[in-house]
Amino acid sequence: MxxxxxxxxxxxxxxxxxxxxxxxxxxxxDVLLKRHYNQIYATCRRLAGNEADALDAxxxxxxxxxxxxxxFDGRSKFTTWMHRVVVNACLDELRRRQRRxxxxxxxxxxxxxxxxxVADSVSDRLDIEAxxxxxxxxxxxxxxxxxxxGLSYEEIxxxxxxxxxxxxxxxxxxxxxxxxxLSGNPGDPGxxxxxxxx
Numbered sequence: 001m002x003x004x005x006x007x008x009x010x011x012x013x014x015x016x017x018x019x020x021x022x023x024x025x026x027x028x029x030d031v032l033l034k035r036h037y038n039q040i041y042a043t044c045r046r047l048a049g050n051e052a053d054a055l056d057a058x059x060x061x062x063x064x065x066x067x068x069x070x071x072f073d074g075r076s077k078f079t080t081w082m083h084r085v086v087v088n089a090c091l092d093e094l095r096r097r098q099r100r101x102x103x104x105x106x107x108x109x110x111x112x113x114x115x116x117x118v119a120d121s122v123s124d125r126l127d128i129e130a131x132x133x134x135x136x137x138x139x140x141x142x143x144x145x146x147x148x149x150g151l152s153y154e155e156i157x158x159x160x161x162x163x164x165x166x167x168x169x170x171x172x173x174x175x176x177x178x179x180x181x182l183s184g185n186p187g188d189p190g191x192x193x194x195x196x197x198x
Contacts, residue, residue: 014078021069029069033062036082040065043083044090046144049133053094061089083149087159091141131181139174142167 012020012028014035020028033040040061045054064085072081132140145151145159146167153171157164 015074018069018072018074018078022072029066032078033065036079039079040082040086043086043144043148045129046132046148047087047090047141048094049135049137049140053097057090057093060093061086064089080150083151087145087149087151091159094137127182128178131178134181135174135177139170139177142170143174143178146171 012031014032017028017032017035021032041054041058044057044061045051048054048057065082068085072078132144135143142156142160145156146153151159153164153167156167156171160167
């Protein structure tokens with residue numbers, strides 16, 4: 001990790017690290033990114049639906065954070081701002097690819113890339129990751145933006161350029177579908193796409 005000043009070796013909070021990074025301290029910025037890497041990857045992994053796209057999106061998100069750190073004004077928590085930057089970078093990367101994410105197998109799910117415990121055991125987390133990967137992007141993305149990134153329905157509507165009512169519907173359907181997948185009742189995925197109103 002190199003020889004970092006005492007003030008940034010794991011004892012400085014995000015606010016201090018951001019301030020140092022904005023003043024050009026690369027060591028502080030490295031510590032900041034390493035501290036939040038798992039969160040960044042977990043968000044990209046859940047949005048992308050497969051590991052290959054998630055890794056590319058994570059790289060784009062890290063590059064974007066480096067380029068835009070000077071724009072962080074401290075009016076919100078760093079992690080709130082970071083999530084927004086990461087989500088936007090990930091969605092931009094997926095749009096550039098202009099293809100649907102391919103569901104990954106359970107074996108591809110990373111064990112260490114979970115932002116915070118969403119379940120009590122590793123097997124539960126793997127089940128959730130596998131179920132998320134099976135959700136169509138139209139449902140997975142708003143569910144992740146709401147439950148993982150903490151965005152409001154209005155913010156998600158703005159990010160995805162859809163009506164707030166559509167966001168609410170997709171999150172409801174996505175959560176219901178996740179519950180079905182986690183309970184071992186896959187149902188008919190095609191049936192879930194019909195009848196949605198914008």
